[in-house]
Amino acid sequence: MSIETTEIPNVSTTAITARNVELTYSDGTRAVRGIDLEVPTGEFFGFLGPNGAGKTTAIKTFVTLLQPTAGSVTINGSYVVDDPRAVRSSIGYMAQETSVDEELTARENIRFACETYGVPRSERASRIDDLLALVDLADVADKQAQEFSGGMKKRLDVATALVHEPPLVFLDEPTTGLDPRARNRLWEYFQKINQQGTTVFLTTQYLEEADELCDRLSVIQDGKLVATNSPDALKSQVGGDILEITLADPTDEQRAHAREAARESGLFEGDTIESTNEGIAIASEHARRAGTDLLVALREAGFTVTGFDVHSPTLDDVFLAITGETASDETPNEQQPDDPVQPEVNR
Numbered sequence: 093m094s095i096e097t098t099e100i101p102n103v104s105t106t107a108i109t110a111r112n113v114e115l116t117y118s119d120g121t122r123a124v125r126g127i128d129l130e131v132p133t134g135e136f137f138g139f140l141g142p143n144g145a146g147k148t149t150a151i152k153t154f155v156t157l158l159q160p161t162a163g164s165v166t167i168n169g170s171y172v173v174d175d176p177r178a179v180r181s182s183i184g185y186m187a188q189e190t191s192v193d194e195e196l197t198a199r200e201n202i203r204f205a206c207e208t209y210g211v212p213r214s215e216r217a218s219r220i221d222d223l224l225a226l227v228d229l230a231d232v233a234d235k236q237a238q239e240f241s242g243g244m245k246k247r248l249d250v251a252t253a254l255v256h257e258p259p260l261v262f263l264d265e266p267t268t269g270l271d272p273r274a275r276n277r278l279w280e281y282f283q284k285i286n287q288q289g290t291t292v293f294l295t296t297q298y299l300e301e302a303d304e305l306c307d308r309l310s311v312i313q314d315g316k317l318v319a320t321n322s323p324d325a326l327k328s329q330v331g332g333d334i335l336e337i338t339l340a341d342p343t344d345e346q347r348a349h350a351r352e353a354a355r356e357s358g359l360f361e362g363d364t365i366e367s368t369n370e371g372i373a374i375a376s377e378h379a380r381r382a383g384t385d386l387l388v389a390l391r392e393a394g395f396t397v398t399g400f401d402v403h404s405p406t407l408d409d410v411f412l413a414i415t416g417e418t419a420s421d422e423t424p425n426e427q428q429p430d431d432p433v434q435p436e437v438n439r
């Protein structure tokens with residue numbers, strides 16, 4: 093593989109450079125199919141995509157756990173294939189599964205990570221205290237991790253990924269399976285780390301998470317980046333506002349007829365009219381102006397409309413516009429709140 097010197101990024105300004113990266117598993121699965129990406133130092137960057145889109149595979153190539161089958165990845169100025177040690181020492185990685193040792197206390201888990209990452213002995217005690225404070229576990233520092241809720245374990249996991257003060261951290265779906273309260277708390281820590289100067293690379297299936305946290309994000313689908321921009325810019329690409337109509341009887345047939353009636357009304361020339369679970373949705377520059385006229389047209393066509401909403405595009409709308417899939421189908425199950433409000437730890 094020949095690499096032109098002009099491709100070598102400026103270490104001080106580029107945290108991640110990926111050039112035409114591919115990863116094909118030994119069984120032939122092409123999980124990553126030519127990713128080009130540049131993440132500047134200090135950015136909060138996200139990969140947003142459904143199950144199986146290739147997020148974990150991509151992140152594993154970035155953190156040197158998998159070797160790209162084609163293309164090149166540079167992390168903090170070092171090539172992942174040529175210099176994996178340098179890459180590893182300059183990154184923190186929080187995998188999807190927590191790496192917390194349940195037999196150990198929070199403090200012992202962080203101390204173990206300090207030893208693994210070679211944090212100088214003289215710095216360990218204060219580093220451990222700082223990290224316990226950062227993730228709000230100082231009060232339970234000497235409790236065994238097996239007593240912790242899922243959210244607390246995730247926070248401990250974040251702390252262990254940060255012991256060597258890496259300038260760049262990779263977080264692979266860090267909040268999947270957590271209830272909204274636990275998720276919100278983790279967001280605060282990620283924002284805090286980023287504000288302190290750490291570049292953050294996050295993968296998520298939660299559109300709201302990407303919207304809240306990321307300066308920029310890429311939508312990944314079938315191993316390819318299908319869009320990269322700021323959440324706001326992606327939303328503005330949808331074009332106009334979203335008009336959602338709820339029908340009293342949203343059968344497939346009724347929704348198809350309602351789409352037809354909306355089209356025939358002539359109010360939305362060239363706009364996208366989609367079916368939703370409850371009725372139809374229209375992305376249009378005229379959504380606000382033409383909404384009431386559409387209501388009249390639908391009533392005249394015999395439909396009973398029970399709901400009407402006009403809103404600015406969300407990332408759900410972006411996802412639908414870009415991929416043709418509803419992101420909500422992919423949203424992970426949240427039925428197991430595992431970060432109880434009281435008590436946080438079984439004392």
Ligand SMILES: Nc1ncnc2c1ncn2[C@@H]1O[C@H](COP(=O)(O)OP(=O)(O)OP(=O)(O)O)[C@@H](O)[C@H]1O
Pocket residue numbers: 117118119121122123141142143144145146147148149150297
């Ligand atoms: N070790 C493996 N061998 C073969 N195929 C794999 C392997 N790991 C993942 N895949 C496949 O590669 C594709 C991408 O998977 P990957 O885990 O990277 O996606 P993801 O976006 O992280 O999904 P998830 O949200 O489920 O973690 C999927 O088709 C998956 O089945």
